[in-house]
Amino acid sequence: MPTNFLELKTADVELLDSELRTLCARAGAEAVVLLDLSGAVLSFHRIPESIDVLMYAALLASNFAATEELSKKLGVTDFRVIYHEGKKQNLYFDKVSDETVLVVLFKDSNALGRVRLFCEKSIPELARAVEGITKSPEAAGAMTQGRDAADSIRQIVESLKTPKSGG
Amino acid sequence: MDATIDIRTVDGNVNILLEDAQVGSIREVLVELCLSTMAEFSMLIDAAGRVVASGGETAAFDTEAIAALAAGDLATTRQLARMLGEPEFALLFQHEKQKNLFMTAVDNDAILIVVFDVETTFGALRLRIRRSISQLQQILHQARKNTVVAFASTSDATRRSLEEKEEEHEGAPSTAAVVQPAEPGAAQPAATGGTGLPEQLANDVRKAVAWFDGFKGWEVMFKDEVAFMRNSLTRNRPEEIENVRMTLVRTRARLTEQKRLLEAKFRMVQSLYQQFLSVLHGVMLKAWTAEVVDRAMKAAFTGVGAEFNMISSGAQKKADGAWTLEFASIGKQMVLMCHARGMNYQDGVGELLRQMNASLMALSAFLAENARLRDELIQGWARVFHHYAEGLKTLDLESEALELFRPLVRPGQMPKA
Numbered sequence: 001m002p003t004n005f006l007e008l009k010t011a012d013v014e015l016l017d018s019e020l021r022t023l024c025a026r027a028g029a030e031a032v033v034l035l036d037l038s039g040a041v042l043s044f045h046r047i048p049e050s051i052d053v054l055m056y057a058a059l060l061a062s063n064f065a066a067t068e069e070l071s072k073k074l075g076v077t078d079f080r081v082i083y084h085e086g087k088k089q090n091l092y093f094d095k096v097s098d099e100t101v102l103v104v105l106f107k108d109s110n111a112l113g114r115v116r117l118f119c120e121k122s123i124p125e126l127a128r129a130v131e132g133i134t135k136s137p138e139a140a141g142a143m144t145q146g147r148d149a150a151d152s153i154r155q156i157v158e159s160l161k162t163p164k165s166g167g
Numbered sequence: 168m169d170a171t172i173d174i175r176t177v178d179g180n181v182n183i184l185l186e187d188a189q190v191g192s193i194r195e196v197l198v199e200l201c202l203s204t205m206a207e208f209s210m211l212i213d214a215a216g217r218v219v220a221s222g223g224e225t226a227a228f229d230t231e232a233i234a235a236l237a238a239g240d241l242a243t244t245r246q247l248a249r250m251l252g253e254p255e256f257a258l259l260f261q262h263e264k265q266k267n268l269f270m271t272a273v274d275n276d277a278i279l280i281v282v283f284d285v286e287t288t289f290g291a292l293r294l295r296i297r298r299s300i301s302q303l304q305q306i307l308h309q310a311r312k313n314t315v316v317a318f319a320s321t322s323d324a325t326r327r328s329l330e331e332k333e334e335e336h337e338g339a340p341s342t343a344a345v346v347q348p349a350e351p352g353a354a355q356p357a358a359t360g361g362t363g364l365p366e367q368l369a370n371d372v373r374k375a376v377a378w379f380d381g382f383k384g385w386e387v388m389f390k391d392e393v394a395f396m397r398n399s400l401t402r403n404r405p406e407e408i409e410n411v412r413m414t415l416v417r418t419r420a421r422l423t424e425q426k427r428l429l430e431a432k433f434r435m436v437q438s439l440y441q442q443f444l445s446v447l448h449g450v451m452l453k454a455w456t457a458e459v460v461d462r463a464m465k466a467a468f469t470g471v472g473a474e475f476n477m478i479s480s481g482a483q484k485k486a487d488g489a490w491t492l493e494f495a496s497i498g499k500q501m502v503l504m505c506h507a508r509g510m511n512y513q514d515g516v517g518e519l520l521r522q523m524n525a526s527l528m529a530l531s532a533f534l535a536e537n538a539r540l541r542d543e544l545i546q547g548w549a550r551v552f553h554h555y556a557e558g559l560k561t562l563d564l565e566s567e568a569l570e571l572f573r574p575l576v577r578p579g580q581m582p583k584a
Binding site: 051055056059060062063066067069070071073074075076077078079081082083084085086087088089091105 | 228229232233236237239240243244246247248250251252253254255256257258259260265266268282
């Protein structure tokens with residue numbers, strides 16, 4: 001569950017970028033994107049200009065979330081991988097950490113096994129990099145702020161009592 | 168025609184009527200698929216998220232929830248495929264030690280789901296599934312043909328009542344003007360009589376204006392363009408012809424683009440909604456007695472939105488006591504509300520989110536004494552919402568609607584997973 005703040009510094013961005021570049025070359029992928037589960041893009045490589053990266057990432061994240069919920073209904077406790085098979089292109093999702101997912105777009109001529117192999121090799125590196133980002137002291141400090149859930153419920157109930165005009 | 172089950176499109180319109188015998192054949196195909204691949208179970212569902220038929224061992228699973236979630240999931244998958252220029256994606260998720268799921272569209276509105284575990288090899292399943300898909304397609308193709316014939320031979324009275332029902336759903340009294348093609352004989356004299364526009368253009372403009380009259384929501388979004396086109400019909404200014412033509416073309420193009428964007432948004436909200444229900448169900452099942460659950464669910468689904476309660480329009484209690492919710496009815500209710508209030512669809516989506524939140528509040532009030540379940544409910548909703556917040560923002564969802572949820576999803580407030 002995405003409860004942490006992700007704070008990217010230049011060094012983090014470079015590290016993630018280089019990891020993705022390497023993965024893309026080794027796996028023979030068309031494009032790779034690393035995103036967090038709320039749909040924010042952490043890093044991407046070779047996404048075609050015709051695709052709006054933000055919208056693409058938002059859809060990928062929501063797709064992953066929906067499938068994860070589905071897997072829970074089937075009793076899967078440790079959900080990680082989704083594979084979408086198209087006519088010419090395929091998508092491979094692999095969970096990097098609790099909050100981040102790696103998504104690889106690859107052509108039909110490429111083998112799923114190859115993509116999978118190199119993803120599995122890259123994921124520990126990416127996970128380490130992402131973990132370094134989420135555990136930065138600033139992020140940990142920000143985590144402790146905020147009030148408890150009961151307060152927020154009261155707030156929302158109040159706001160609902162005064163309906164806004166125009167529905 | 169003796170139809171027992173229908174297959175619906177994502178917005179709830181009946182697309183295919185299935186006879187008992189056809190449902191039986193579908194079930195046979197599904198059972199055979201399970202037996203030959205050792206799969207745990209397989210289901211055919213429609214795009215509205217309802218189970219059409221199932222085969223194999225389904226007793227241990229909540230098939231209705233799975234169907235609803237799967238339909239939402241496939242909707243976002245389709246949007247992804249469209250973005251990447253693919254006709255369709257088949258989805259597979261894998262967990263070597265537990266369950267695997269394979270999901271693919273059989274037809275525009277029918278989806279096949281197969282759940283299997285380690286005993287099934289995916290290669291064998293893939294080979295076998297092709298045959299099953301083509302068998303299912305044949306059955307559906309035949310059923311679709313029968314449906315067309317059945318609708319065509321429906322007596323006039325029934326057809327009239329069906330049309331009335333449709334109008335009721337559309338909610339715009341003037342939609343009839345849009346459905347009926349412009350009568351050339353009657354329209355032409357008026358077209359040349361005083362508009363100053365060429366006949367064809369005047370007809371196109373008149374049709375466009377009539378269309379906008381029927382869809383108030385879109386009229387709100389294209390206010391200036393519609394006003395300009397409307398005026399051009401009475402102003403009689405030949406020098407404006409080119410301007411009118413350009414406005415018409417541009418409005419048409421922008422409308423197409425907006426519709427596409429709306430569809431993406433709608434799909435995301437559909438998926439969000441179905442996950443929301445799954446959270447509600449999961450938590451409420453653990454809450455005290457059936458009677459409390461019943462009262463709480465009733466409060467949640469009837470207590471919000473006095474006039475157009477989208478959430479309650481999709482809520483139904485089944486004979487076995489479980490609550491089911493249909494997205495299709497919500498969609499229809501949303502369209503109805505947008506038309507009646509002259510809102511655009513964006514506001515409709517915002518209102519839907521607001522109602523979902525109000526439902527959540529009503530439920531959590533019932534759970535006030537049980538802090539653990541209340542936290543679980545809020546945490547579940549926050550998780551679902553968090554997944555979508557950024558996505559909805561990307562799609563320019565009304566910021567006010569998003570702000571309503573903000574207090575629930577602030578990281579510091581979330582109970583630890």
